[in-house]
Amino acid sequence: MxxxxxxxxxxxxxxxxxxxxxxxxxxxxxxxxxxxxxxxxxxxxxxxxxxxxxxxxxxFSAGALAAETSGFSSFSFDSDPTVEAVAIENLRGTSVLEAPEDLAAYGNAYDLLRSAxxxxxxxxxxxxxxxxxxxxxxx
Structure with missing residues (x-):
């Protein structure tokens, strides 16, 4: 909080x-x-x-893209918009992802969502x- x-x-x-x-x-x-x-x-x-x-x-016209993507927050801690951490809320709290492959996947998902x-x-x-x-x- x-x-x-x-x-x-x-x-x-x-x-x-x-x-x-x-x-x-x-x-x-x-x-x-x-x-x-x-x-x-x-x-x-x-x-x-x-x-x-x-x-x-x-x-709504984005269709499956919206349905396939669960909510997440991505963070960049300086002026460079590179994703440095991703937070995913779930029933037990918030999970924070920082592994390069996770950050790349969520960065790509963000780009797809933003363009759609x-x-x-x-x-x-x-x-x-x-x-x-x-x-x-x-x-």
Whole structure:
């Protein structure tokens, strides 16, 4: 928890860059109450306004690519975007991978996901459209 809070503070201060690639199903379908879903979508839109934050949506049309890839976080600790560690959350905690072959595999997966995702502007437009629709549905 402390690591996440520290990372979030660094991002908010502009001291770190952050890129999120999220599957369209995550933003399109509420896994929580409608109110919380709208708050989450609004928070994503606000975060994406930062110069050091990039948000991309992996559309349903990416098909199998989205289904084959489980969630992971990759980290680079300097200005070079080379993957230096990968974190995978699971039922028992977080596993950290640092072996060169693991980093290469996840670096390739990230590149594939990023190239299949919508551009940042199109991603935010999609999220805004979904947010607008959720507001209309409750009116």
């Amino acid at each position: 402390k690591v996440r809070e520290g990372r979030q503070a660094k991002i908010e201060e502009g001291g770190a860059s952050y890129t999120a690639i999220v599957w369209e199903a995550v933003v399109a379908h509420p896994w929580v109450s409608d109110e919380i879903h709208r708050e989450q979508l609004s928070a994503i839109i606000e975060a994406a306004k930062r110069k050091n934050v990039t948000v991309q949506v992996l559309p 995702a919508l551009a940042p502007d199109a991603s935010i437009k999609l999220i805004r459209d979904i947010l607008r629709k959720t507001k209309e549905d409750t009116s």
